Amino acid sequence: MIMSRIEAPSDDVTGNLLDRLLTGLPAEAVHTDPDVTASYAHDMASFCPAGAPAVVVLPRTVEQVQHVMRVATELRVPVVPQGARTGLSGGANASDGCIVLSLTRMDRILDISPVDRVAVVEPGVVNAALSRAVGEHGLYYPPDPSSWETCTIGGNIGTASGGLCCVKYGVTAEYVLGLDVVLADGRLMSTGRRTAKGVAGYDLTRLFVGSEGSLGIVVRAVLALRPQPPRQLVLAAEFASAGAACDAVCRVMAGGHTPSLLELMDRTTVRAVNELTRMGLPEATEALLLCAFDTPDPAADLAAVGALCGAAGAPQVVPAEDTAESELLLQARRSSLVALEAVTGTTMIDDVCVPRSRLGDMLEGVERIAGKYGLTIGVVAHAGDGNTHPTVCFDAQDPGEARRARESFDEIMALGLELGGTITGEHGVGVLKKEWLARELGPVGLEMQRAVKDVFDPLGILNPGKLF
Structure with missing residues (x-):
């Protein structure tokens, strides 16, 4: 296996590593203070081991990234690429003695073209900053993860991130037209295109999207943009059961509607959000469904969906009166994961x-698992995509509760596969789901994945220990 080729560098190698890095990097880009390096050791995932980096490097140019990779190849030192470390699977966690390559200082928007409808950006650009910048040109970059105010485009590409608007506009992979990538040996490769069409050769761009930094370092991205849509209006529908809410989702999608957002929050999540934000969401509900349209006549579309929710058993359907009220509801949804963490x-x-079509089965199964293990498990979901985020709340200082949390997590993963699903819709595999990736792909699929890794990273120095 690739992992067996890389071991933690010795003290002699580490000393030589710093000397070699400083031949092509300014001193302020290289950090070895243990307090600083420890702060770059992991992302936001639980139960994911992290090592101690030998050094943290924060380059500003493509040439500096190339220099880092040439040194790493020469000395056989592992490199862990990082963005804002908002990931939830341990994909940015350091390994012992590695170079952490933080790309947050490569944060320039290089070009915005209203004619070509593309933006060219460096990997450290924050998602929300890009959205605001293109908005000034009447354009729209749709992928919007819940952490959009802090997560970076490079990280979004690494994990193939989604967001609240995926049901209508799709995920990150559908907006990455081309990439500049520094390979493991320091060579620079361009993939894809800037044009609206292009089928020249294998689609290497898509290969890098979702590869979690295991095949190369993205240093520039050409991203597709859309015209800015009208402001969306949101409808909130209360349900007496999660199953009824999922029935409404099926009715909406089968009815041919294309909402810009279709999100679900279960009872546990609603109460957690109220506790954190004091928003006054309806705590008596078992499930709250949020549906939005950004069409020319959103009120008419919401009325049609409201009727479908009523037919599915919603006792209360409340359309927002204006964009301010809509934004308040969306803020409640975006606060969900933080609110559940506070429990x-x-x-x-x-x-x-x-x-x-199996969304209701998934939510009912999660409720059974929560009862079995005596844990609080809140569920938020990009319901229009079937992408659920069951969130296990537990006391990390209680060994028994922590064990039950891990066991419940595994049962939820198994349930997803049993229902014909996938172990990750947008957060990636990282460290957390390596075993489950092998189960989902099967032995032949896993063999082919490892063969691709071998081609791009024959020494196994790029983000070792992730994916498989």
Whole structure:
């Protein structure tokens, strides 16, 4: 296996490593203070081991990234690429003696073209900053993860992130037209295109999207943009059961509607959000469904969906009166994961995507698992995609509770696969789901994945220990 080729560098190698790095990097880009390096050791995932980096490097140019990779190849030192470390699967966790390559200082928006409808950006650009910048040109970059105010485009590409608007606009992979990538040996490769069409050769761009930094370092991205849509209006529908809410989702999608957002929050999540934000969401509900349209006549579309929710048993359907009220509802949804973390102080956030038709089965199964293990498990979901985020709340200081949390997490993953789903819709595999990736792909699929890794990273120095 690739992992067997890389071991933690010796003290002699580490000393030589610093000397070699400083031949092509300014001193302020290289950090070895243990307090600093420890702060770059891991992302936001629980139950994911992290090592101690030998050095943290923060380059500003492509040439500096190339220099880092040439040194790493020469000395056989592992490199862990990082963005803002908002990931939830341990994909950015350091390994012992590695170079942490933080790309947050490569944060320039290089070009925005209203004619070509593309933006060219460096990997450290924050998602929300890009959205605001293109908005000034009447354009729209749709992928919007819940952490959009802090997560970076490079990290979004690494994990193939989604967001609240995926049901209508799709995920990150559908907006990455081309990439500049520094390979493991320091060579620079360009993939894809800037044009609206292009089928020249294998689609290497898509290969890098979702590869979690295991094949190369993305240093520039050409991203597709859309015209800015009208402001969306949101409808909130209360349900007496999660199953009824999922029935409404099926009715909406089968009815041919294309909402810009279709999100679900279960009772546990609603109460947690109220506790954190004091928003006054309806705590008596068993499930709250949020549906939005950004069409020319959103009120008419919401009325049609409201009727479908009523037919599915919703006792209360409330359309927002204006964009301000809509934004308040969306803020409640975006606060969900933070609110659930506040319940016990620690969470394990699952990311299981199932066919929309099995969404009700998924939520009912999670409720059974929560009861079996005596844990609080809140569920938020990109319901229009079938992408659920069961969030296990537990006390990390209680060994028995922590064990039950891990066991419940595994049962939720197994349930997702049983329902014809996938172990991750947008958070990636990282360290957390390596075993489950092998189960989902099967032995032949895993062999082919490892063969691709061998081609791009024959020494196994790029983000070792992740994926498989």
